[in-house]
Amino acid sequence: xxxxxxxxxxxxxxxxxxxxxxxxxxxxxxxxxxxxxxxxxxxxxxxxxxxxxxxxxxxxxxxxxxxxxxxxxxxxxxxxxxxxxxxxxxxxxxxxxxxxxxxxxxxxxxxxxxxxxxxxxxxxxxxxxxxxxxxxxxxxxxxxxxxxxxxxxxxxxxxxxxxxxxxxxxxxxxxxxxxxxxxxxxxxxxxxxxxxxxxxxxxxxxxxxxxxxxxxxxxxxxxxxxxxxxxxxxxxxxxxxxxxxxxxxxxxxxxxxxxxxxxxxxxxxxxxxxxxxxxxxxxxxxxxxxxxxxxxxxxxxxxxxxxxxxxxxxxxxxxxxxxxxxxxxxxxxxxxxxxxxxxxxxxxxxxxxxxxxxxxxxxxxxxxxxxxxxxxxxxxxxxxxxxxxxxxxxxxxxxxxxxxxxxxxxxxxxxxxxxxxxxxxxxxxxxxxxxxxxxxxxxxxxxxxxxxxxxxxxxxxxxxxxxxxxxxxxxxxxxxxx
Amino acid sequence: xxxxxxxxxxxxxxxxxxxxxxxxxxxxxxxxxxxxxxxxxxxxxxxxxxxxxxxxxxxxxxxxxxxxxxxxxxxxxxxxxxxxxxxxxxxxxxxxxxxxxxxxxxxxxxxxxxxxxxxxxxxxxxxxxxxxxxxxxxxxxxxxxxxxxxxxxxxxxxxxxxxxxxxxxxxxxxxxxxxxxxxxxxxxxxxxxxxxxxxxxxxxxxxxxxxxxxxxxxxxxxxxxxxxxxxxxxxxxxxxxxxxxxxxxxxxxxxxxxxxxxxxxxxxxxxxxxxxxxxxxxxxxxxxxxxxxxxxxxxxxxxxxxxxxxxxxxxxxxxxxxxxxxxxxxxxxxxxxxxxxxxxxxxxxxxxxxxxxxxxxxxxxxxxxxxxxxxxxxxxxxxxxxxxxxxxxxxxxxxxxxxxxxxxxxxxxxxxxxxxxxxxxxxxxxxxxxxxxxxxxxxxxxxxxxxxxxxxxxxxxxxxxxxxxxxxxxxxxxxxxx
Numbered sequence: 001x002x003x004x005x006x007x008x009x010x011x012x013x014x015x016x017x018x019x020x021x022x023x024x025x026x027x028x029x030x031x032x033x034x035x036x037x038x039x040x041x042x043x044x045x046x047x048x049x050x051x052x053x054x055x056x057x058x059x060x061x062x063x064x065x066x067x068x069x070x071x072x073x074x075x076x077x078x079x080x081x082x083x084x085x086x087x088x089x090x091x092x093x094x095x096x097x098x099x100x101x102x103x104x105x106x107x108x109x110x111x112x113x114x115x116x117x118x119x120x121x122x123x124x125x126x127x128x129x130x131x132x133x134x135x136x137x138x139x140x141x142x143x144x145x146x147x148x149x150x151x152x153x154x155x156x157x158x159x160x161x162x163x164x165x166x167x168x169x170x171x172x173x174x175x176x177x178x179x180x181x182x183x184x185x186x187x188x189x190x191x192x193x194x195x196x197x198x199x200x201x202x203x204x205x206x207x208x209x210x211x212x213x214x215x216x217x218x219x220x221x222x223x224x225x226x227x228x229x230x231x232x233x234x235x236x237x238x239x240x241x242x243x244x245x246x247x248x249x250x251x252x253x254x255x256x257x258x259x260x261x262x263x264x265x266x267x268x269x270x271x272x273x274x275x276x277x278x279x280x281x282x283x284x285x286x287x288x289x290x291x292x293x294x295x296x297x298x299x300x301x302x303x304x305x306x307x308x309x310x311x312x313x314x315x316x317x318x319x320x321x322x323x324x325x326x327x328x329x330x331x332x333x334x335x336x337x338x339x340x341x342x343x344x345x346x347x348x349x350x351x352x353x354x355x356x357x358x359x360x361x362x363x364x365x366x367x368x369x370x371x372x373x374x375x376x377x378x379x380x381x382x383x384x385x386x387x388x389x390x391x392x393x394x395x396x397x398x399x400x401x402x403x404x405x406x407x408x409x410x411x412x413x414x415x416x417x418x419x420x421x422x423x424x425x426x427x428x429x430x431x432x433x434x435x436x437x438x439x440x441x442x443x444x445x446x447x448x449x450x451x452x453x454x455x456x457x458x459x460x461x462x463x464x465x466x467x468x469x470x471x472x473x474x475x476x477x478x479x480x481x482x
Numbered sequence: 483x484x485x486x487x488x489x490x491x492x493x494x495x496x497x498x499x500x501x502x503x504x505x506x507x508x509x510x511x512x513x514x515x516x517x518x519x520x521x522x523x524x525x526x527x528x529x530x531x532x533x534x535x536x537x538x539x540x541x542x543x544x545x546x547x548x549x550x551x552x553x554x555x556x557x558x559x560x561x562x563x564x565x566x567x568x569x570x571x572x573x574x575x576x577x578x579x580x581x582x583x584x585x586x587x588x589x590x591x592x593x594x595x596x597x598x599x600x601x602x603x604x605x606x607x608x609x610x611x612x613x614x615x616x617x618x619x620x621x622x623x624x625x626x627x628x629x630x631x632x633x634x635x636x637x638x639x640x641x642x643x644x645x646x647x648x649x650x651x652x653x654x655x656x657x658x659x660x661x662x663x664x665x666x667x668x669x670x671x672x673x674x675x676x677x678x679x680x681x682x683x684x685x686x687x688x689x690x691x692x693x694x695x696x697x698x699x700x701x702x703x704x705x706x707x708x709x710x711x712x713x714x715x716x717x718x719x720x721x722x723x724x725x726x727x728x729x730x731x732x733x734x735x736x737x738x739x740x741x742x743x744x745x746x747x748x749x750x751x752x753x754x755x756x757x758x759x760x761x762x763x764x765x766x767x768x769x770x771x772x773x774x775x776x777x778x779x780x781x782x783x784x785x786x787x788x789x790x791x792x793x794x795x796x797x798x799x800x801x802x803x804x805x806x807x808x809x810x811x812x813x814x815x816x817x818x819x820x821x822x823x824x825x826x827x828x829x830x831x832x833x834x835x836x837x838x839x840x841x842x843x844x845x846x847x848x849x850x851x852x853x854x855x856x857x858x859x860x861x862x863x864x865x866x867x868x869x870x871x872x873x874x875x876x877x878x879x880x881x882x883x884x885x886x887x888x889x890x891x892x893x894x895x896x897x898x899x900x901x902x903x904x905x906x907x908x909x910x911x912x913x914x915x916x917x918x919x920x921x922x923x924x925x926x927x928x929x930x931x932x933x934x935x936x937x938x939x940x941x942x943x944x945x946x947x948x949x950x951x952x953x954x955x956x957x958x959x960x961x962x963x964x
Contacts, residue, residue, distance in 0.1 A: 106723050107839050151672050162670060165647075178931035184907040187869040188644060188835045190633050190683055190915045191924060192954050193936050197679035201672055218727075241588050245700075248774070249731045292730070296776070353670045357589050387669040425666040433672045442673060449660035453943060454675050460942030461935060472674050 007064040011046055011090070014056045019047045019096065030091060033082045034075050034138075038436060040083035042069070042091040049096050051171060051179060051210040058208065058466075059177025061090060067469050068092050070204040072146030073117065075138035077351070078435025080150065080203045080471050089469075094145045097210060103128050108216045109168060109185050114145025114209050121214075130216040131291070133160035133252075137335065145209045151201030153431030158386040159252045160217065162431070163200060169213035170196040175206070175462040185213045198457065203433055204468040206461045218291040223252075224298035225287050225327035226306060228318040229280030233360035236282055239314050240356070240386055243286065246305055250298055253287035254386030261337045261382045268343040269336040273329070276317050284315075284385075285334050337382055338391070346402035347380075347393040348410055350417045354426035356388040363390065366420045370394055374413055389430040392417060418445055434472045443474035489546040493528055493572070496538045501529045501578065512573055515564045516557050516620075520918060522565035524551070524573040531578050533653060533661060533692040540690065540948075541659025543572060549951050550574050552686040554628030555599065557620035559833070560917025562632065562685045562953050571951075576627045579692060585610050590698045591650060591667050596627025596691050603696075612698040613773070615642035615734075619817065627691045633683030635913030640868040641734045642699065644913070645682060651695035652678040657688070657944040667695045680939065685915055686950040688943045700773040705734075706780035707769050707809035708788060710800040711762030715842035718764055721796050722838070722868055725768065728787055732780055735769035736868030743819045743864045750825040751818040755811070758799050766797075766867075767816050819864055820873070828884035829862075829875040830892055832899045836908035838870040845872065848902045852876055856895055871912040874899060900927055916954045925956035 005013075012020040021027060022044040032039040043066075048054040061068050067089040071081040083089040098115035105128045112121060118139040121132050136142065136154035146152075148170070152163045160166065168185035182196055199209055230236050233256070240254050259281050265272050276283075288298035299320060306318045321327035341347050354362045367379040376397025381390040394413050396405045418428045422445050434442050443451065451474065458465075458473045465475070487495075494502040503509060504526040514521040525548075530536040543550050549571040553563040565571040580597040587610045594603060600621040603614050618624065618636035628634075630652070634645045642648065650667035664678055681691055712718050715738070722736050741763050747754050758765075770780035781802065788800045803809035823829050836844045849861040858879025863872040876895050878887045900910045904927050916924050925933065933956065940947075940955045947957070 104839070106727075107837075151676075153670050153672075157670065164676070174931055174935065178929075178934065180931045180935065181929060182932075185837050186835050186907075186909050186912075187838065188635050188639065188866075188871045188912040189909040190635075190911045190913055191909055191928070192683065192685070192916055193680055193688075193939055194633075194646070194683055195932065195935055198675055201674065201676055203674070206675075245588075246774075246776070292728075294728070294778070353668050355589075355667050356669065357586070384670075389670045425668075427668050427671040427673055429672045430668075430670040431672055434674055446673070447660075447663060449656055449662045450677065452660065453656065453662065453677055456942035457675055457939060460938035 007060050007066060008044060010060045011044070011057055014053050014060070015046055015048050019049055019053070021045050027091065030071060030074055030093065031082065033079050035077065038079035038082040039085070040089070041085050041087035042083050042089050043087060045091040045093055047093040047096045051173065054208055054210050055173045055177045055179050057090070057092065058173050058175060061466050062176050062464060065464050065466060066090055067466050068208070069468055070094060070145070070149070070208045072115065072143030073138060073141035075141045076146065076150060076435060077432035078437035080433055080435030080468070081146070082436070084470050092208065094143060094208070094210070100124050101211070103130065105130050109213055110216055111183060111211070111213045112144055113211045114143060116144045118142045118144070118147065125216055126219060129219045131219045132166070132214060133217050134163060134166060144212055144214070148200055148209050148212055149202060149204050150433045153384070153387070153389070155255070155384065156252055157384065158254055164197070166215050167196065167200055167212055168215050170199055170209060171211040172199050172207045172209045175464070175467050180207065183211060183213050201433070203435065203472040205458060205472050206467060221290045221293065222298060223287055223289040223327065224302045225285065225321040225330050226302050226318055227275035227330050228284040228286060228306065229276055229316040230282045230284060230314070231280070231316055233282060233363045235314060236284055236385060237357070237360040239284060239309060242309060242314060243305060244386070247288060247301060250288045250290060250295065250301065251286070251386070252289045253285060255285040255334050255383060256385040256390065257283040257285060257334060257337065257382050258380055259283070260378065261341070261380050262333065264340040264344050265333050265336050268340040272333055272336065275319055275330055275333070278317070280316055285330055341380065341393055341395065345396055345398065346400070346405055347395040348406065348413050350392040350414065351389070351430050351432045352392055352417070352421045352426055352428060353387070353389040353430035354421065354424045356386070358424050359385055359388050359390065362420070362424045362426070366392070366417070369420065370413065370416060373416060374409065377413070415441070436471060439472065439474050489542050489548060490526060492542045493526070493539055496535050496542070497528055497530050501531055501535070503527050509573065512553060512556055512575065513564065515561050517559070520561035520564040521567070522571070523567050523569035524565050524571050525569060527573040527575055529575040529578045533655065536690055536692050537655045537659045537661050539572070539574065540655050540657060543948050544658045544946060547946050547948060548572055549948050550690070551950055552576060552627070552631070552690045554597065554625030555620065555623035557623045558628065558632060558917060559914035560919035562915055562917030562950070563628070564918070566952050574690065576625060576690070576692070582606050583693070585612065587612050591695055592698055593665060593693070593695045594626055595693045596625060598626045600624045600626070600629065607698055608701060611701050613701045614648070614696060615699050616645060616648060626694055626696070630682055630691050630694055631684060631686050632915045635866070635869070635871070637737070637866065638734055639866065640736055646679070648697050649678065649682055649694055650697050652681055652691060653693040654681050654689045654691045657946070657949050662689065665693060665695050683915070685917065685954045687940060687954050688949060703772045703775065704780060705769055705771040705809065706784045707767065707803040707812050708784050708800055709757035709812050710766040710768060710788065711758055711798040712764045712766060712796070713762070713798055715764060715845045717796060718766055718867060719839070719842040721766060721791060724791060724796060725787060726868070729770060729783055732770045732772060732777065732783065733768070733868070734771045735767060737767040737816050737865060738867040738872065739765040739767060739816060739819065739864050740862055741765070742860065743823070743862050744815065746822040746826050747815050747818050750822040754815055754818065757801055757812055757815070760799070762798055767812055823862065823875055823877065827878055827880065828882070828888055829877040830888065830895050832874040832896065833871070833912050833914040834874055834899070834903045834908055834910060835869070835871040835912035836903060836906040838868070840906050841867055841870050841872065844902070844906045844908070848874070848899070851902065852895065852898060855898060856891065859895070897923070918953060921954065921956050
């Protein structure tokens with residue numbers, strides 16, 4: 001009589017000892033999301049070393065109806081890579097698949113595995129005079145696979161788009177273990193449904209991205225960072241239109257920072273200084289770059305355009321970073337806002353977008369509505385105004401108990417924010433995704449047609465719901481993942 | 483007892499008299515594709531005047547399991563808008579929905595209905611100093627809805643991408659009549675699966691696109707068209723890399739034209755003249771443009787770069803069009819190749835792509851294989867080399883009977899061409915789509931995983947297979963559309 005081999009043993013035999021662990025100490029760093037809001041449990045953590053091994057693991061999982069939770073750098077914002085607490089899932093780490101297979105500078109492509117860490121990709125490309133034009137706070141841990149599965153954004157979307165625009169080809173494993181091979185970078189391919197688009201931003205619910213061909217751009221020659229004061233969100237938007245029309249090929253950043261956020265940073269973050277004198281209701285951080293030898297010096301361009309903007313009455317004041325160090329200092333102010341706001345007291349954070357032309361009005365109109373409905377709260381909206389994406393923080397009234405306030409008001413304030421966003425034709429998730437965090441809100445605020453289509457796709461491609469169950473798709477009741 | 487109303491009467495009552503016909507004379511121009519290769523029949527032709535009417539028609543169709551064949555300008559290349567010959571289908575014309583709802587020049591967006599004809603869109607935008615950067619031969623009849631549903635390409639893909647890159651938002655009706663509202667142009671939106679990506683290039687098999695928000699770019703200030711001679715496809719590729727690295731923001735066209743195609747045009751198309759003296763194995767048509775006031779004059783750029791290319795030995799000779807008329811003349815040569823080749827005898831045409839870096843080698847290696855296997859044939863590959871997309875014509879031996887030869891050899895030569903394309907990691911449909919024409923080849927040459935995923939999506943979203951049955955998706959046997 002043949003010895004019965006259970007599915008865990010089968011999986012272990014696929015990946016070998018170095019790809020399998022069920023020891024609590026090995027797994028625990030990866031079972032809580034980095035913001036500490038979700039903690040789960042897993043039967044084992046499996047780290048395949050190849051696409052083929054990943055395919056065999058999924059085949060076994062599918063045959064045995066075992067849930068698979070793919071994970072890259074575990075730096076997501078919505079609990080999308082944290083398993084539930086049943087302890088029945090497999091945490092599938094892609095971190096061992098971290099080879100950059102080929103850099104093709106002449107064709108501006110790089111072929112890499114899912115586990116490549118963003119910062120390593122940046123460094124490898126810099127050696128070749130190339131650049132992968134997407135960056136974000138978690139670049140030291142975020143992986144290519146995670147960035148693709150969450151359609152990551154960051155601070156360079158304005159010119160280069162989100163991850164979706166940078167993926168030229170994908171290799172993935174479908175829930176039944178089939179390998180979907182699509183790494184060839186075809187500029188034109190009209191063979192029906194563009195399947196890779198479903199995996200980009202699919203949060204691992206339709207399969208596992210194992211490798212990708214990404215587009216690169218030339219390394220930067222130089223940049224000019226400007227700090228600009230404007231008197232209203234409308235002026236900010238007019239400035240954006242002005243710069244975008246005049247320098248569409250070099251405008252890489254347009255971030256809005258309200259006075260309150262700047263004050264918060266200056267108060268809580270050591271070593272920060274105000275870029276401009278005087279008080280200004282709104283600040284804009286602009287980055288102009290040059291990556292072509294025969295393009296104009298971005299500093300010259302910035303000086304001319306800002307002089308013109310001042311003359312046109314679009315801006316109140318402006319200063320250009322005099323050195324790379326000062327450019328870094330300006331960006332540090334922008335990048336420290338979340339930390340500074342946290343130091344200032346509890347806040348509910350919302351990653352939302354509206355069409356770019358509607359952002360000025362949205363900030364103006366939504367803020368007083370929220371503050372009026374929840375007396376004592378203060379709204380701060382900052383971030384990627386050029387993308388129509390702000391991070392909208394609702395700060396607690398002074399003196400409240402943080403945990404209590406978050407618990408009591410989270411479920412009241414966030415739905416209001418989201419209702420306002422939907423009314424403005426926007427999205428309740430601009431760049432962070434849905435994960436566990438926003439699934440109920442996605443269900444509440446999606447049209448029946450959209451929900452039905454998402455459910456139909458999920459159920460068709462992953463009928464046993466083994467891929468990252470409980471994330472993203474609010475399945476109809478009766479499904480295990482709902 | 484209530485009077486029984488059949489589904490045709492229900493549909494007629496939705497769209498009224500001017501939106502409904504079942505007269506053979508009204509329908510017949512739309513029941514044969516423009517190349518005359520497919521002819522079908524329909525129970526009626528319905529032309530809804532609004533999204534709401536379209537939704538009601540689809541709801542009735544779904545309830546009664548009536549096939550719907552959406553159609554725009556009927557200028558497709560693969561029979562994708564021609565019904566089968568059962569006479570049971572409804573031909574759903576979107577041509578009445580032809581309003582441009584809004585042009586937002588400041589935000590570089592245009593909101594238009596599916597039936598807007600491309601040329602009309604071009605003209606309306608030109609009045610506003612804007613440009614929709616996609617054009618193709620059928621622009622006088624092709625509609626926005628058809629262009630989206632086939633992810634159309636054309637001659638400006640190099641810089642601006644295919645239709646997929648130009649769609650900012652979509653409104654569509656799903657097979658059960660649900661309206662999928664997604665016209666808001668959100669630069670960032672991570673609410674799960676990007677459903678519009680399925681409708682783009684979906685060939686009407688998952689629903690009907692009724693309106694879209696499209697991205698525009700500034701109108702051209704000027705352009706410089708160059709005709710260049712090179713001695714090999716490798717040299718052509720090196721020239722492409724050289725120009726693309728040096729002028730990525732202004733290179734809008736890079737077309738390859740073999741000597742045989744040029745000869746064919748000069749022989750068969752009245753009024754054409756050779757741009758260069760002497761015989762050259764390969765010709766390249768390059769277009770450099772300027773759409774920003776402070777950008778460099780494209781003529782100055784072209785002169786400098788081509789002088790450098792000549793010095794580097796990349797090219798044999800070059801000439802710049804001295805006037806807009808001459809620029810038009812150069813493009814006329816390129817655009818007349820298909821017509822000239824037809825005049826020269828029967829040919830099997832293939833719209834194929836491979837990764838750009840592989841195109842030179844593909845042309846070099848595939849052509850002799852085909853010519854050796856089918857003695858007397860001549861291969862001509864021309865077109866969008868910068869996109870990795872050529873139109874590969876296999877010309878019949880002199881003296882054959884055209885219809886007989888096409889019949890006897892079509893099913894032997896085309897599969898060989900496609901096998902060579904797949905071996906090079908390419909696509910058997912670069913820009914024309916699958917339709918009826920390539921469905922069997924798609925089935926033969928797709929991986930099981932890809933086929934299964936496409937079938938699963940089609941079946942999940944259109945379980946009754948009412949949307950454009952028999953097109954694109956090779957359903958498994960047992961399905962009515964297979």
